[in-house]
Amino acid sequence: MRALRLVDSRTLRLEEVPPPPPPADDEVQVAIKAVALNHLDLWGYRGMAFAKRRLPLVVGVEASGRIAALGARVAGLKPNDAVVMYGALTCGCCPACGEGRDNLCENVGGIMGFHVDGFARDRVNMPARLVIQVPDGVSLRDAACAPIAFGTVEHMLFDNARLRPGETILIHAGGSGIGSAAIKMAKAIGCTVITTVGDDAKAAKAKAIGADYVINYKSERFEGVTRKLTGKKGVDVVFEHVGGEGFNASLLCLKRGGRLVTCGSTAGPTATINLMQLFQQQYKILASFGCTLRNIRDSLSKMASGITPVIDTEVPLAEFEKGLARLESRQVFGKVVVVF
Numbered sequence: 001m002r003a004l005r006l007v008d009s010r011t012l013r014l015e016e017v018p019p020p021p022p023p024a025d026d027e028v029q030v031a032i033k034a035v036a037l038n039h040l041d042l043w044g045y046r047g048m049a050f051a052k053r054r055l056p057l058v059v060g061v062e063a064s065g066r067i068a069a070l071g072a073r074v075a076g077l078k079p080n081d082a083v084v085m086y087g088a089l090t091c092g093c094c095p096a097c098g099e100g101r102d103n104l105c106e107n108v109g110g111i112m113g114f115h116v117d118g119f120a121r122d123r124v125n126m127p128a129r130l131v132i133q134v135p136d137g138v139s140l141r142d143a144a145c146a147p148i149a150f151g152t153v154e155h156m157l158f159d160n161a162r163l164r165p166g167e168t169i170l171i172h173a174g175g176s177g178i179g180s181a182a183i184k185m186a187k188a189i190g191c192t193v194i195t196t197v198g199d200d201a202k203a204a205k206a207k208a209i210g211a212d213y214v215i216n217y218k219s220e221r222f223e224g225v226t227r228k229l230t231g232k233k234g235v236d237v238v239f240e241h242v243g244g245e246g247f248n249a250s251l252l253c254l255k256r257g258g259r260l261v262t263c264g265s266t267a268g269p270t271a272t273i274n275l276m277q278l279f280q281q282q283y284k285i286l287a288s289f290g291c292t293l294r295n296i297r298d299s300l301s302k303m304a305s306g307i308t309p310v311i312d313t314e315v316p317l318a319e320f321e322k323g324l325a326r327l328e329s330r331q332v333f334g335k336v337v338v339v340f
Contacts, residue, residue, distance in 0.1 A: 003121035004320050005056040009047050012059065012321050020125045022069060027125045028077060029069040030085065034144035035060040035120050035338040037323050038177065039266060044114045045324055053115050059320070060120030060338075061087050061113040064134065064144040074128045082134035084147050084300070085119065085126050086293060087112050092129055103155070103290035120320060120338065132296050135304040143300065145309040145335050149177045150299035151291030152263055153185055156239065159295070160286040161261040167236035168192040170226055170253050172246070174211055175202040175333040178263075180310040182239050183211050188307055194229060196222050198330065205333050209310060223249040234258055244268030254283050261286040310334030 003017045023029045040061045067081045077083070089109035090097050096104035110116040117124075134143045157163045169186050173179040174195030186193050187210035194213045195206050203214040213229055215222045226235060234255030240247065243265030250260055251273065260283060278285075291299075303309070312334040315323040323336040 001122035002317065003058050003117075004060070004317060005058050006045065007056045010045060012045075013056075014318055014320075015056075017121070020123055023071040023074075023125045025071040025073040026128055027071045028067055028074055028083075028128050028131050029123055029125050030065040030083060030131065031068040031123055032060075032063050032065040032119055032121060033140040033340050034064050035317075035320075035340075036062045036144040036149060036177075037320075037327050037336040037338065038062055038148050039264065039327070040111065040114055040148070042324060042328055053110075057113070058117035058119075058121050059113045060118035061111060062144060062148040063119035064140045064146075065119075065124075066140075067131075068123060071128065077128065077131065077133065082138075082140055082143065083131050084134060084143050084296065085112075085124075086130035086132070086296065087147050088290065089116060089127075090130070092127070100292055100294055102292055120317065122340070130293075132293065132300065135300055138300060138303045141311065141314070141337055141339065142303055142308050144337055145177065145181075146296050146299045146303065148290070149309060149335060150181050150303070151295040152288070153178050153181045154295040154299050154302075155291040156261045156263055156286075156288045157182060157185055157237075159292075160288045161237045161239070161259045163189070163191065163237055165190040166192075168194065168230060169237040169239060170222075170235045170250070171195040171211075171239040172242050172250070173197070173266075174206040174214065176241070177309070177332075177335040178241060179239070180206075180209060180334050183209055184307050184310075185302065186239075187211075188302070194226055194235065202333055205310075217246075221249070222246070223252045226253040230255070237261065240264075242267045243271060245271075247271035248273055251277065251281075251283055251285075254281065257282045257284070259284040259286060261288055263288045312336055314339050316340075 090105035091107035094106040241264030244267030
């Protein structure tokens, strides 16, 4: 079968490899149909895996497919079912996993495509408990965006920030995969959405998917515009995944007692915070990483109801590297998906 492997620093090679064995009793074998690209793929490509890994490594951290074979003890799934897979090899045994919080697993075996072999291959065996059925009416292309992009947003907005209908939210990088998903999810519950983008073309696209106000952060100071738009009151929630110098400016956008939820640091991993401002304004800073299996199910349900991902580009498996370049260029609006 085909597998796209990172063979050394920044070298990807599509190779013929042996297919996986028949699935174990508690496993399913999935024929991969689509892989959605994320910044995790870029970090892995650049050698930024924060744990030991062995090369060559099959890439791909987020995917969808169809059941090709079932282990003897697997129930609730059948051949040809459309499915997505959880992107980390969690233990299923620790207290966090027992509570349904796999993203806090105490014994995680690694992130697929980042620390251990990922999904950019024709077939993969997975523990059945980490496989989630896709509802009727959701395409495999869209479903591929559920395990990380949509799931991450679901966890950030509703588990952590506790976003409520009618609130005002500032969403950074509205043209990104998670930024565009956040716009759609927030608008779906009646929130007022302010978003930042890097150019006017993206501004038009952000408005087209529901943003009420769009700020070009390259030509305007987003914190000043946000304060003006809210009558100097500030927003209820900031959806932050950029980091760097803009982090403290994001705090200035919050109303008293407001919540900032963050999951990324694409502009830099360090920030300076005014602690007096933090405690006097009683801000809440909420860290978020990944999502739970429930978040993925809820994301798929939202897709079935019509809240679908924004797709920027589709590329074939052999052009995976082209997709990464598109993502890295920051010209992307929405998700880049690799189709099989």
